[in-house]
Amino acid sequence: MDIRKGHPDKAVVVDLDGTLLHYEPESYIIKGRSRDCYLSGKTVELLAEISQRLPTFIATGRNAFSVEKITNQLTKVHFAGFVLENGFIVKTDISSTNQHKRKWRFADKVPVDWEPILGYESSVGFILPNRYENPAALVQQLLKETQENGYVCHQHPKIFIYPQMPDKMLGLAQFNVEPYISLGNDLNDMQLLQKSTHSVTLSTACPEIQEIVKGKNGYCSPFTAHAAAEDMLRWAYAKLADHHS
Known part of the structure; x- marks a missing residue:
């Protein structure tokens, strides 16, 4: 529209x-x-x-x-x-x-020490501890498990997942x-x-x-x-x- x-x-x-x-x-x-x-x-x-x-x-x-x-x-x-x-x-x-905030199923499976970034409506973001060497690969695996499509962008110390590129x-x-x-x-x-x-x-x-x-x-x-x-x-x-x- x-x-x-x-x-x-x-x-x-x-x-x-x-x-x-x-x-x-x-x-x-x-x-x-x-x-x-x-x-x-x-x-x-x-x-x-x-x-x-x-x-x-x-x-x-x-x-x-x-x-x-x-x-x-x-x-x-x-x-x-x-x-x-x-x-x-x-x-x-x-x-x-936005009354239709997107629900990401994989987000329920991320490590407990990943701190959610509040306020995102379509995407989702986390602040990560330093100990994770390849958080993008972990997110990709979780997306596969929950059968969701997402574009992963890692910008240390943050990681964002978008619906597509x-x-x-x-x-x-x-x-x-x-x-x-x-x-x-x-x-x-x-x-x-x-x-x-x-x-x-x-x-x-x-x-x-x-x-x-x-x-x-x-x-x-x-x-x-x-x-x-x-x-x-x-x-x-x-x-x-x-x-x-």
């Missing part, structure tokens, strides 16, 4: 972790279970200005509970919608709840918008950046993402962390100004 009707609107789409959110202390702190991260004041200011020019969406691997803690601090930024859990959950209201475009398509400018840094942003008219990344992005952006004549910021976030958003704002002039 399309959330919007008619001809697709152009949109700005931003990833969070590693793109706009970084570990170096700054004005806005986002508390985490394993580590805190931050947004700079200038990043938020630029986001607010961009969101006044074109519908702006967050597309992230985070769940709604986590993203709401961020957006509650960004009162001057208008977000048109949210693509969550790497494409498997979409919301126009970040505080709304993550694709943020699956979620964005439900809004009937076209990504005009997209910011991302990791493999879960690949399809989004490939589809975007203008793709933007930073020098610390994974090599595959940098290749996509360069191949599309996009913009790869030479900076890192918050300086890169601000630089990418300045580039995006200038591109929007050119588009509307």
